[in-house]
Amino acid sequence: MKQEGKKAIWSEYQKEIANDKYFYVRSCIRQNFFPGSEVAFLRIMREVLWKDVYEHPCHTTCSGIGYHGDVVPVDTAMTVVARQFALMTEAGYKNYVPSCITSFGLYTEIIEIWHHFPDVEERTRLQLKKATGREFEVPENLAHASDVIYKFRKEIAAKAKYKLVNKNTGEPLKVVDHIGCHYAKMFPSKGVGGAEYPYVLAGMVEEWGGEVIDYPERRHCCGFGFRQYLVQANRGFSVACSKEKFESMKPFKPDMIITNCPGCPMFLDRWQYVINEMEGKRYGKNNEGIPVFTYEEVAGLVLGFDPWDLGLQMHQTDCEPVLQKMGIEYDPDDKYRLDIRKSNQISPDLVNVRTR
């Protein structure tokens, strides 16, 4: 299909994503709700792609949920972030990779503030020095973890055991992508495809055999809204946003949803459960829910990782319909078993010996 206008411009735009030597920082939300995704990211990067990814044991929250919950002042958030950058500097890295979109948005915002207001950066440097004695350099390259997977999507496809294809019909799976508001809405040039034509997840889906659905509410917020979810009295807003998206995507008969954000997969997963409890309504085929995945979970499935090693048992909306469509071999009896100890070994044919 011929692309015209802004879409053509954005399709040619590629943000710069470093090739190796990453300083990795974790997501608070994902460590609690999708721990298997961060484990999968590191396994793919280190064991499949043989990249240098370093995690400092003393890194912390970026304070982003507190900042957007408006209890953490901007000066405090900037200095917490500066400390993270100091750890990167001390460890000898220059390429910063956060696992979290809220963090990615906050880092981007702060680097932009410092760029436009050098006096503010100087104040942050003084505050960090006073509080911790540390000094920092601004990262040379800031890429979200999904940007990195996007960059290596072809390498992952080359090692794929499964495709995003219905093995019974041979048809590509229909996939809804949700990139999360803070990935590119604030600073479109910092995201692959910008805010209007996001391609970071769509690029993975297409490379791995699936078909992306372009539906009316594709860019709509999942409904996290920080305080709109954190406080129980406000959660009507949160579920209403997700419901608007489900109603909009339903006519396109999606097989699955792939997500970018820390909160988005959780909300799109859990609110389906709540809507079914409240209204007896489901949005997938055959009166099922629509399985929701993180991009690492999808990459892991494509590479042949065990679904329960990826943590799919921690989803409320069952993921089995997608596993069955893709023809993935799995043992249903292992789903809730806790006595399986991860071997942290992956299939030898996945290991990229060439670049070791």
Add this chain to the structure above:
Amino acid sequence: MENLYDILLRDVRFEEGLKACMNCGVCTAICPAAEFYNFDPRKIVDLVQSRDNDEIIELLKSDSIWYCGECMSCKTRCPRGNAPGLVIMALRGLSQDMGYFVESEKGRQQLAIKRTIGEWILSTGYCVYLDGISVAMHPEQGPVWEWVQDNKAELLERMGGNYKGDGPGILRKIPDETLDELRKIFEVTGGLKRYEKIEAASRKKAREMDLDLGEGIDNEYFRHIYKTNNGTHTR
């Protein structure tokens, strides 16, 4: 009293977020919160740029500034490059610094966020922490979350995590020296002062409302602000 608009100008987000608004309303058209709540970011920005001190005080005491979800959809679309979401963040900061936030139902909720997210940052090093996300406070998390909570240590080990362990990894214990650094950052940059202001204004309000406000989250005032919705906020 210093003019509030002049105080707002000292917030870098306000300077970034508001040039001259021409009142086109695109921000309201794209805003998820405006779809749901009695909320109109265009009106808020217009009121603020009027620089009317009395009107700004009323705004800071109202529910209006607490409806935004800070998704920043408005920033993408504003033809003037404004960011009403950033203006809202500056207003929320000022409302808390002035103690006005306790005058609205939605504003009072800031204590709940401070006593959960805010405290977890300093006590654990995480914004969100497994031990605090109880099934009772999060029924929407469903039966799977009950299973997670009942088996969290074994499950985290099975997933390859490092729950409360030393060194790197998922939900590792953040070292005490690191937590000391975080607290010092909060002290030096005004984070602790913000927390103290939220606590002080909330204690005063709890007395006015004749509700008990003890430590932590198991008290009348916390439960009230966490759960109360008077039903007048939505369209």
